[in-house]
Amino acid sequence: MSELLAFALAVTVLAPLASVTVVGFRVLLGTRPASESFAAVVIGAGLVLSMIGGMTTLACFAGLGGAPLRGEVEFGDWLRLNDFEIPAVLLVDFISVTLSLLAAVLTALVARFSRTYLHKEPGFVRFFVLLGIFATGTQLIALAGALELFFAGWEMVGISSALFIGFFHERAEPVRSAVRAFATYRLSDTGLLIATVTTFELLGSARFSVMEQAATLGPGATTAIALLFLLSAMGKSAQLPFSGWLPRAMEGPTPSSALFYGAVSIHAGLFLLLRVWPVLEASLVARVAGVIVGLATALYAAGVVRVHTDAKGTLAHATLAQVGLILAEICLGWIELALVHLVCHALLRLGQYLKAPNLIHDSHRMGHEHRHPSLLERRAPQLAGRLYAASLHRLRLDDRIDVAFSPVLRLAAMLDRADRRLRGSLSLDGVPE
Amino acid sequence: MIPAALTNPAPWEVLACCLALLIAPTVASQQRSNRWILVGVIAMLVATLFAPTGPLAYVAAAVASLLHAAAAVSRSRTGAASLVIAAGLIAGAAVALRLDYLTTAFVLSCLALAVRTGVMPLHAGVASLCDRAMVVHVQQLPSAIALVFVHLRFVDHHAGALALAPTIVRIGAVLTIVPALMALVQRDLRGLYRSSTAMHGGMLLAALGAASLDNYAAALLVAVTMGLALGGLGLMLTSLEERVGPVQYSGPGGRIQAFPRLAAAFVIFGAAGVGLPGTAGFVADDLLLHTLWLESPASTVTVIVSSALLAVSTLICFARVFLGPAARSVAPDLRTREALGGALLIVLLLVLGVVPGTLLGPADAFLSDVGGTALSGR
Numbered sequence: 001m002s003e004l005l006a007f008a009l010a011v012t013v014l015a016p017l018a019s020v021t022v023v024g025f026r027v028l029l030g031t032r033p034a035s036e037s038f039a040a041v042v043i044g045a046g047l048v049l050s051m052i053g054g055m056t057t058l059a060c061f062a063g064l065g066g067a068p069l070r071g072e073v074e075f076g077d078w079l080r081l082n083d084f085e086i087p088a089v090l091l092v093d094f095i096s097v098t099l100s101l102l103a104a105v106l107t108a109l110v111a112r113f114s115r116t117y118l119h120k121e122p123g124f125v126r127f128f129v130l131l132g133i134f135a136t137g138t139q140l141i142a143l144a145g146a147l148e149l150f151f152a153g154w155e156m157v158g159i160s161s162a163l164f165i166g167f168f169h170e171r172a173e174p175v176r177s178a179v180r181a182f183a184t185y186r187l188s189d190t191g192l193l194i195a196t197v198t199t200f201e202l203l204g205s206a207r208f209s210v211m212e213q214a215a216t217l218g219p220g221a222t223t224a225i226a227l228l229f230l231l232s233a234m235g236k237s238a239q240l241p242f243s244g245w246l247p248r249a250m251e252g253p254t255p256s257s258a259l260f261y262g263a264v265s266i267h268a269g270l271f272l273l274l275r276v277w278p279v280l281e282a283s284l285v286a287r288v289a290g291v292i293v294g295l296a297t298a299l300y301a302a303g304v305v306r307v308h309t310d311a312k313g314t315l316a317h318a319t320l321a322q323v324g325l326i327l328a329e330i331c332l333g334w335i336e337l338a339l340v341h342l343v344c345h346a347l348l349r350l351g352q353y354l355k356a357p358n359l360i361h362d363s364h365r366m367g368h369e370h371r372h373p374s375l376l377e378r379r380a381p382q383l384a385g386r387l388y389a390a391s392l393h394r395l396r397l398d399d400r401i402d403v404a405f406s407p408v409l410r411l412a413a414m415l416d417r418a419d420r421r422l423r424g425s426l427s428l429d430g431v432p433e
Numbered sequence: 434m435i436p437a438a439l440t441n442p443a444p445w446e447v448l449a450c451c452l453a454l455l456i457a458p459t460v461a462s463q464q465r466s467n468r469w470i471l472v473g474v475i476a477m478l479v480a481t482l483f484a485p486t487g488p489l490a491y492v493a494a495a496v497a498s499l500l501h502a503a504a505a506v507s508r509s510r511t512g513a514a515s516l517v518i519a520a521g522l523i524a525g526a527a528v529a530l531r532l533d534y535l536t537t538a539f540v541l542s543c544l545a546l547a548v549r550t551g552v553m554p555l556h557a558g559v560a561s562l563c564d565r566a567m568v569v570h571v572q573q574l575p576s577a578i579a580l581v582f583v584h585l586r587f588v589d590h591h592a593g594a595l596a597l598a599p600t601i602v603r604i605g606a607v608l609t610i611v612p613a614l615m616a617l618v619q620r621d622l623r624g625l626y627r628s629s630t631a632m633h634g635g636m637l638l639a640a641l642g643a644a645s646l647d648n649y650a651a652a653l654l655v656a657v658t659m660g661l662a663l664g665g666l667g668l669m670l671t672s673l674e675e676r677v678g679p680v681q682y683s684g685p686g687g688r689i690q691a692f693p694r695l696a697a698a699f700v701i702f703g704a705a706g707v708g709l710p711g712t713a714g715f716v717a718d719d720l721l722l723h724t725l726w727l728e729s730p731a732s733t734v735t736v737i738v739s740s741a742l743l744a745v746s747t748l749i750c751f752a753r754v755f756l757g758p759a760a761r762s763v764a765p766d767l768r769t770r771e772a773l774g775g776a777l778l779i780v781l782l783l784v785l786g787v788v789p790g791t792l793l794g795p796a797d798a799f800l801s802d803v804g805g806t807a808l809s810g811r
Contacts, residue, residue, distance in 0.1 A: 017711075025776075027693070027694065027697060028694055028775075028776060029776060031769075033693075059572065077790070078787045078789070079720070079790055080714060081650055081720070081793055081794075084720070084723055086716070086719065098615075122690070139709070149717060151710075152710035153710070155709065155710050155715075156710055159704065159709070162748065166756060169687075169689065169752075169756035170687065170759060171758075175756045178748075178752065179745070179748055179749055179752055182745065182748050183745045186741045186744045186745055187741055187745070189741065190734075190738055190741050193737050196736055197722045197737075200723060201726050201727075219719070360667065408617075409618060411614060412615055412617045412618045413618045415614055415615050416619070418617050419553070419615060423556075423557045423560055423561075426511070426557040427511045427557055428514060428563055429509055429510050429511050429561060431564075
């Protein structure tokens with residue numbers, strides 16, 4: 001039975017990766033472009049296999065046909081060098097099995113939906129390759145038993161997310177949005193990477209199973225690590241002040257928006273916090289910060305959602321509000337509630353996003369409902385007006401981040417000029433302009 | 434008695450990576466390489482990696498550097514001059530090693546590596562090679578990897594190296610953040626490549642510092658990854674410029690439809706250089722961060738931030754060069770031989786990323802063990 005579990009886990013993670021490799025090499029080395037049906041069949045097969053692997057894992061976890069199997073499943077070492085190890089270890093518990101199956105089923109569904117939705121779209125093959133990378137990344141995130149593997153999945157999701165946002169790359173706006181989303185991801189990912197290295201060095205391992213020992217590290221170290229995890233979660237789940245990239249992410253194709261920003265990817269930050277809960281639990285400061293950030297994001301998104309007129313933008317902020325609430329639930333220690341909230345929210349949003357293109361049709365058919373003034377608008381129209389304007393501009397979050405980052409760019413430009421002068425003075429051939 | 438270098442897989446594996454990196458540009462590029470120089474470089478690579486003594490290995494590395502200088506001189510005098518200076522430093526290291534001045538040999542070897550890999554502010558030569566003779570730059574990367582191997586094998590095993598380690602780690606870390614910042618404001622493809630090269634040079638320097646604390650394999654993997662990722666990126670850049678001329682960010686992008694395979698390979702090499710999971714870059718970065726932590730946690734944070742900044746710059750570059758309204762081009766996508774050259778390097782990056790132990794295990798055993806023997810047999 002344990003061999004079956006190990007096999008099922010391996011299939012769950014590796015099947016999408018194998019399908020991406022096949023299609024990737026076909027694209028790179030083939031003399032003719034890969035056909036739609038080839039990409040859809042190969043990647044689809046990988047996703048279906050991954051889903052079957054996820055179901056088998058659930059069966060083993062639930063104990064169907066034998067004793068329930070839980071805990072770490074070792075696949076040897078990805079790398080072992082003296083005292084340093086990157087273990088190839090997957091973790092089977094309630095949280096991991098739930099997210100793994102949820103992600104596998106939803107990704108396979110979206111792949112089937114996209115086969116029709118994106119038929120004859122120029123980037124069809126690219127879409128499916130990215131979907132396969134995303135599926136591998138989410139399975140690694142869900143099932144990883146150590147932070148290094150988790151981080152590998154985290155990065156795969158981040159890269160595929162950015163490339164999905166820039167999918168319609170002929171237009172300038174999706175490309176700009178992709179770069180902004182990726183920059184937010186990558187800079188907030190530094191928190192996860194630093195936390196991973198710190199955890200390994202202080203606890204001797206970056207396995208999730210050793211997180212229980214976090215309380216022994218002392219309040220300073222625990223709080224620092226917990227805040228770093230929180231920072232990464234905030235970036236990935238678009239919490240304030242990193243919320244600006246989420247509405248921009250709606251530039252991508254609707255199926256990927258549904259999967260990433262409605263169902264799976266947007267919840268990855270929350271999943272990280274569920275995984276490292278023992279560290280978070282040991283740090284009151286980080287938990288309070290998480291509750292404040294979550295509630296502030298929920299309030300902000302609730303304000304913005306009222307003034308948005310486009311379907312996907314409204315859905316993005318509605319998603320953000322719920323994600324903020326789930327973050328607050330996790331930081332309050334309501335783990336089970338947060339997990340149920342997360343799963344239900346993912347399912348609901350996926351349906352809503354996939355239906356978004358029909359929304360205009362529906363609204364024409366069903367007519368518009370007249371909006372009555374709210375209590376605030378009746379009692380304090382000036383305040384309501386200001387809130388309306390602030391929400392319309394989304395608190396100018398992106399502008400503020402640009403302003404905060406501008407000294408870094410000025411420094412970079414200064415260094416570049418100095419470098420050109422230095423190279424110019426040393427060069428025998430001159431420095432090209 | 435058979436020399437240890439011949440029986441351990443590590444030098445052979447490094448040689449395989451170096452040969453792939455040396456041959457890939459020759460296969461891919463339309464530019465004619467001087468065959469005699471290429472044969473000479475291959476011979477010197479073998480001599481560098483398998484030499485029984487340190488001075489001999491350094492002499493071979495110095496000759497290789499001079500051969501690269503000969504290849505570069507017609508297109509980049511600055512690049513050729515820097516390769517000659519590097520050869521002088523390497524020869525100095527050989528002499529110092531022969532005379533038992535181990536700390537001097539270590540410092541000269543570090544300086545030579547800094548010049549060869551373009552660590553700021555000693556990067557004028559490499560920057561010029563990147564601007565004017567990209568193929569020569571790519572082809573000098575394998576002998577730089579071989580030089581790292583020799584450095585780790587012969588001069589990184591004594592108290593002087595250990596004493597200098599903290600300083601080198603910190604200098605290396607600082608010299609990653611400067612080019613990573615500069616990468617953000619580049620306005621052309623070669624500018625990004627120059628900054629990327631300088632940043633990787635800084636990472637390698639930091640890795641060499643940390644190597645003294647028995648982290649030899651980590652430094653070797655950083656060097657090999659740097660070579661493969663930068664080499665592949667350089668090849669793709671050359672292929673693109675052969676088709677469309679110099680690439681400025683301000684000009685039209687939209688080249689992905691005309692050159693989809695080139696764009697895909699560009700993404701893979703660029704991402705491998707900033708630690709894409711599944712490639713050697715991910716393992717190399719992870720290993721490096723852990724080894725740096727032992728010496729200086731602040732340096733670890735600096736390198737992490739540098740890598741993040743370079744990743745953002747690489748995506749900006751990709752977006753501005755390849756994405757946007759479709760540009761018309763009559764030039765073909767990657768030709769078969771260019772694709773083969775790129776695929777060879779991609780396979781190596783993937784193999785080392787998925788099963789890094791194939792190189793790291795033997796290399797760690799060899800470099801950790803051989804130090805004492807090498808010193809005594811000097």
